[in-house]
Amino acid sequence: MTEKQSYVAKIAIIIGLYLIVQVLAGAVALVAGNWNNLMAGLPLDQKALLADARWVGIALFFGNLIMMVLMWVFRLVRRNFLPSPPAGTLHGWGWGIVAFFLVVFGVNGVFSPLDLSDGGTTQMFQGMADNPICFLSLTLIGPIAEEFVFREGIQRHLVASKVPMKWAIIISAALFSVIHLNLAQSVPAFFLGYALGLLYARTGDIRLSAAAHVLNNTLAVLLFQVSEADDLTKIVGVYPLVAFSSVLLISGFLLFSHWWKKSEPQNNPPAIE
Secondary structure (H helix, E strand, O other): OOHHHHHHHHHHHHHHHHHHHHHHHHHHHHHHHOHHHHHOOOOOOOOHHHHOOHHHHHHHHHHHHHHHHHHHHOOOOOOOOOOOOOOOHHHHHHHHHHHHHHHHHHHHHHHHHHOOOOOOHHHHHHHHOOOHHHHHHHHHHHHHHHHHHHHHHHHHHHHHOOOOHHHHHHHHHHHHHHOOOOHHHHHHHHHHHHHHHHHHHHHOOHHHHHHHHHHHHHHHHHHHHHOOOOHHHHHHOHHHHHHHHHHHHHHHHHHHHHHHHHOOOOOOOOOOO
């Protein structure tokens, strides 16, 4: 097996491992949510996942933890994935975070008036947020696990296999988008994944993309608790919202461009340790 084939094989293993965790977590949650029905000899009811979504969050919490450990043990990510940041790095990271959130707010504002179907995901998240383990799953363990998979795993291996950086970012963002499985999340997730890929590509450090991802998910979960997704559209109107959000989105990418040119690549070797 050539070096390039080895990297491609690792990417396939990472994707397979991620999908297995998601399927097993869903199966465990389905059985746990239907336990009383099963004891009574009744069939499984998939609606139970929405009625008691905490089992999904709990299963994903432990599933993602196990997945990250396995990725580290089998060297699917670097053994030392937290290198010491050079002096002055935190200042540069701050502008990257600002650019990231301009893109995030812009994308969400542009696409929210389309009222894309989320397949009940918002309802599930709202049902999970009151449980401490589920809250941590949504806001901490989940986003860090996704950065392990899509940035530290897939994107880094793509670059190591000689795929140009811009295409590695696009491919990892596209895969990140596809796994969300509903239009309401998948479309914005591509832009989110692309922005996270830029953060990771420029620093070579999972802490920046993971911090941005954690902050994004935490804010999203908190907003789920205080308002409906279309409230802002009703308050300011569709056209003003789209216009303002477009300005945010363009500003975010312009700031990313400026940040990219002014910052130096760090800790991003072409090969996996």
